[in-house]
Amino acid sequence: MASFSELTTPYLLLDPVVMQRNIDFLQQRMEKLGVQLRPHVKTAKSLQVAQRIFNGGHGPITVSTLKEAEYFAEHGYTDITYAVGISPDKLARVARLNRADVTVRVLLDSVTQAEQVMAWAVREQVKIPVLIEIDCDGERAGLRENDPKIVEIAKILAKNDLFSGMLMHAGGSYHCPSKAAKEAAAEHERATAVAVRDRLQAAGLECPIVSVGSTPTAYFAKDLSGVTEVRAGVYVFQDLVMAGIHVCQLKDIAISVVATVIGHRPDKGWIMTDAGWMALSRDRGTANQEIDQGYGVVCAMDGTPYSDLIVTSTSQEHGIVALRKGSKAKLPQLEVGSKVRILPNHACATASQFDGYVVPDADQLAFWPRINGW
Template identity: 80%
Template sequence: MMNLAELTTPYLLLEPEKMRANIDRLQAHMDTLGVPLRPHVKTAKSIDVVRRLFPAQGTGPITVSTLKEADYFAEHGFTDITYAVGISPDKLPRVARLHRGGVCLRVLLDSVAQAEAVVAFAKRDHVSIPALIEIDCDGERAGLREGDAKIVEIARILQENKQFSGILMHAGGSYHCPDKAAKEAAAEHERATAVKVSEALRDAGLPCETVSVGSTPTAHFAKDLTGITEVRAGVYVFQDLVMAGLHVCQLDDIAISVVATVIGHRPDKGWIMTDAGWMALSRDRGTANQEVDQGYGVVCAMDGTPYPDLIVSSTSQEHGVVELRKGSKSKLPQLEVGTKVRILPNHACATASQFDGYVVPDQNELVFWPRVNGW
């Protein structure tokens, strides 16, 4: 049992009703388009959150960004996992251990060297490790571009040992698409690129069972997913200021916030000081290039209502400087020392990673949902 007034700040507050609404919204959209979700659990990293992504206590499929996540969720019964970060050979023994434990863990690669390393290890260790080829659809991350002859070459290397599972891509460019038409176009470009690559592989006589796409913006704004076998998204579960700035969600949809305490004032500068610095909020400045720069976070009252134009403008390790955004005609609120505030995060994944878990109101009680960090 916990009492909000007795908790030491900063801590991470999760509103389960908002989370539930976010989950249901994207799931309904995927149901309409007829494509299954493979949620990316790198945002939540908590079994208490991820259980709520699946009906009837289902166990996947899921996407992870670290092998520690894979170990953690495997321990909780998840056996269908995609590790969506390019594989390095030194991690293959950990991958093999998961396979021997009954987990189908797909790895990701985009080079001949990686494919040869995976095949050689699998033969030597007498284990089958399915692999996906990463495709770059918009120049934002790793992967091979459509039409690159290496795609077929890598697929053949893998298929000779029956380890080729398909292709995967992430439309990172959608994070630069604030208007609806641009997000819809990014989603269609992602889909069309994936379909072209999968068709080219099949034309070369290679099976392409998995055609995986995904980002939170394109998942929400896709209008057609013909030819796609699964969609991955992660931050949609909590949402954040970057997604609000892209008009994927509203401020009121953001399900997590950092609770901080006012610890001082600088009247000469128009500052309010809090105990939530970058160690609590993260260094992420994802809204800096958006239409509205939210600094290091939007400051709200404890009921979740944002103070007009009040943001965390700068941080040091354990200090947050709160002030009115430049040009604001609002009045700085009178927040006395000891006052609690809530700060909405720029990037939910980065902010959540600063904490060991979530403080969650559950009916008339407060509960703690732990999360796993590290690699």
């Protein structure tokens, strides 16, 4: 691959050492808590990253698109949870994978979906294992803990041995800056999951999979008894949202967008770069946090953040870099042609803007492709 000086910006830089440190940390934590980790590959969407997560092994994994499921299945990953509510138009692709000895579980939270999956499975004579989605904190899809439809749906699925268990995502943990709040979110997630499992068992239904997960709760859970697996994804790269709620530090963020300075507006205190929202994404996940990081924190090429320097606004191909409001720092002297690294608000969103990762490998550069689309 070309040298750094020959690369066209913007590009996505991945630090493999930082990434591996993040991978090892959570794996060791889950081992101490006695729970299997089912990484969510939606963040990286890269075979090379997955190989490092599993040290050359093949899963289990969580995916957010069927394109991910098909891609990873082609490369030997046969234990897959598709963690987005299923719709009838996607069942043919799910069935195709399950017929090829790849276990792809689907997710649902309604009687209608359960009946659709059941009818398809019976008609096509294929087993499609199903998880029921539970909402533990009002953040997203799913049935609430005491909803009688949980048992009703499980009974519908169990008639043809399609019921595999339940799944939940503690999305509210992304709004928990304090350690105590994250610990409480993790315990609430666990307790809710176990309570649902107990209700199902009381109704005579086995619930073999009790799946919970988010990066904040995975990092701050103190007890995971009753849980069979934890899902997390952004932990592999980390990002400014995670740093903003004190899950990680800036030094733990493994990806950054490399941009070139293309101009200045001294009258406005702006430095212009070639990384707009097409490179950084529109994600403003830190806007409601204690520190608003704009569209990203600006760093020198060695990864050292410039004091109070952020991307304050973007257009399609332009990024405006300036000091955050109220700062007393001095704007750094960055000449046209200078390179900077920009730490992302949301690793998943920023990575999705690129076809792959530029990865320093010893004295060489490697390119690790990723997949996008559905």
